[in-house]
Amino acid sequence: MLFNSFAFWLFFLVVGLLYHRLPHRRQNVLLLIASYFFYGCWDYRFLSLIVLSTLIDYAVALGIQAARGQRKKRLLLTISLCSNLGILAFFKYYGFFAAELDTLFHTIGIPMLLPTLQVVLPVGISFYTFQTMSYTIDVYRGDCKPTRDLLDFAVYVSFFPQLVAGPIERATHFLPQVTHQRVWRPEYFREGLYLVVLGLFKKVFVADNMAVLANAIFATPSSQLTGPEVLVGVYAFAFQIYGDFSGYSAIARGVSKWLGFDLMVNFRMPYFAVDPSDFWRRWHISLSQWLRDYLYIPLGGNRHGSLFTYRNLTLTMLLGGLWHGANWTFIAWGAFHGVLLCAYRLWATRKSAATKTKQPQKLAPRLLSMLLMFHLVCISWLLFRAETIAQAGSFAWLMATNFAWTPLATMMLGMVTFYAGPLLLFEAWLEFRGELESLLDVGWGWRGLAYSYALLMCFCFPPPAAATFIYFQF
Template sequence: MLFNSYLFWIFFVLLWAVYRVLPHRGQNLLLLAASYYFYSCWDWRFLPLIMTTTLVNYFTAIGIENSDKATRHRWLLGFSAAVSLGLLAFFKYWGFFTESAYELMTLLGIPVQMSTLNIILPVGISFYTFQTMSYTIDVYRGQIKASRSLVNFALYVAYFPQLVAGPIERSVSLMPQIENPRSRRRGDFAEGLYLVMLGLFLKVVVGDNLGFIADGVFMAEPGTITGTDALVGVYCFAFQIYGDFAGYSSIARGVSKWLGIDLMTNFRMPYLARNPSDFWQRWHISLSSWLRDYLYIPLGGNRVSAGKVYRNLMITMLLGGLWHGAGWTFIVWGGLHGLILCGYRALGDRFTLPGRWGRTLATVFFFHLICLTWLFFRADSFAQAWQMLSLIFTDQGLSELSRYGFGMIAFFCLPLMVYEIWLDKAHSLRRLELVHWGWRSAVYCYIVFMIIVFPPPVFGQFIYFQF
């Protein structure tokens, strides 16, 4: 059940109509049932999986809070993490680990026979695993109280707007909104409408249209594309994944706003970043902040020696890459981001150019560094990534595909980037909501016009569902 489908909006309208007339407990029960139904529309066989994760973390958190023994706290936290990460490792990484082990043994000349399992990846498992882990860790740290309502905690884990692709919510923010009665707030409808409209534009108009071109380039037979075609493919994928993921997060926030629940901002004009630290405060903010708070800082963060800081950055980004997908290309993608973080940290202010033009050049340069990493993220193999990379630097011939691709990038992305620069200058994501209603209406009419007149050639899934 996709956000950009008629089926979802029928589901949501029916849910909202009943939701508004129920008391608080009834609302939570309805949302939990709707969330499980929403998840079962992907594959009902994985409902026991999310329920198991829910029960384990619910009872271990209560056990931690009820005990005054530090040793018991550590054992319960370890058990909870082992179950959550064990399920994630089996369903997401079993095939990758066994295949990598087989290739290593073959390379070493060790005869080995391995049987493989055809394991289906449960949608959203990486997101709700990290969400439940952060809850149990926060209880262990004494930062929050363990929930005594299984219904409320189950809803925190399975809340459908952000269940399958985030944002990864923290219990300190989401749990109070679930546990306390929600009332209608002035401005929720207008803000929700803005977020939904923006999300549909990012997903349907930008993401899916440019994704069609990117898929054509990356699926082309070797020797049939030029370096400029490859560059077009990388640019298109950069905006495809941004439109796809930021669009989903925006719609999730808008839908949730109509239910009286606030979800965190997950994207903030990431391609306007001038350095890697700035980028990770703008891109997939819920994941980058999770990795910072539960991995980077516990490793020592930047409070240790310079060498250990670089080690912490590399470990964090390598594991962040592995979180995204079970493949060496994802690990390399994370490693490249780690190297970029280390490089910018080592250079410090020497990499900062003065003035407005200096900031512009820094932004353009860093955008192309990000595109370089996206090449490895999107490529099916290292061989394809290296081939396309070498083409980009050796074969710059223009073709009909590259002319068409650059034209489509300009057509779909220039209005978006102008709008984001306008937002960034005001340091506000809600600037459009504060202008005269006529300007807002014009923007909404433009979005509706683009969705109707320029639908994508192929109906696209959300990329991050596979992570």
């Protein structure tokens, strides 16, 4: 595949060399061609879905702006939402719900012959669908004005660095960068280089090597494992999914910098979070903000008392889990995070009522909070990674009842420390400095040493097999 081969970098190099020699309008033409070519290398047939979504939301947004009555605006917005969600539901959820309904009706003795379809999930459909939906909703709310240039809007929807796994960009932030003349600045190169090297390190050295351990554990029957082996396997998956997804986001931001664009930050050291709310301010930030602004707040947010707040939190996280895929494990993952958010909110409310003055958290309690939150997130990753609810349950039971430490657990823990430890130390330094790009503030000598280490680790310790980005499936 183009995504995992040297061909991608050759492709980007050619685009880059041509891009900076062109005027603004032709740059956008090249970006659109490159984006469609990039996506078409996976499966050209699904380009039609991107084009369809682009045309629908382009027309709807202009219609909303031109409409005089609120009723017509709501009708147009409904057309956009139903179209986008209908396409997403068919490709992502039809098979799951058809199978579940069939099982349910057979259980109660009613035969139900639903058509069985082998539907291929288009890569990145959840990301660009949510992005186009946010555009029409923002136009409806009056938060942004629609563009009349179809080319500019098509580039906004299909911009290839973030097309297949985000971040989910808002039109208010990204669309002006498409429509206005881009000015190249020298710092874009060094910022982009930092992000691309960091992303490669996270993906190739950390995530892909951790995938070997995680995949081995989750492919093994629970009867052949011990609790510590499962726990270390979950640790491996925690760093696999973080290195994989944040690595992609970093590369996307770096490549965009080289093209003169500034994508939003999607991760801020999430494993240093001290509570569930803090975690969701650090993890997959673009989705967290999307769910907050377009689901949680419209449901009522925290405006109608505690009971409704807990309901809204739970519904938001359930739908956030369902967004990730058509499987009960994702729904359970969302429910788990919903319960965590509600429990923390209840605890924080009672604590604030008992404590009149807010004291800054000391280092030791903060570290304990981080450690607790990390393990709560790891429990959620067990639900996320498990093939079935039954497997998640059996693995959780092992961790709670079987404490036999084995040589395999020692070897795996050593590998997790070797591959993920340097990243944790680096992010601890970033957390202490309070700045994501602190490395850019040090001298070139130290930066060169850090880049050399990162690239050498990628070359000297390559994973046994290349792995696609996890979030391509969403």
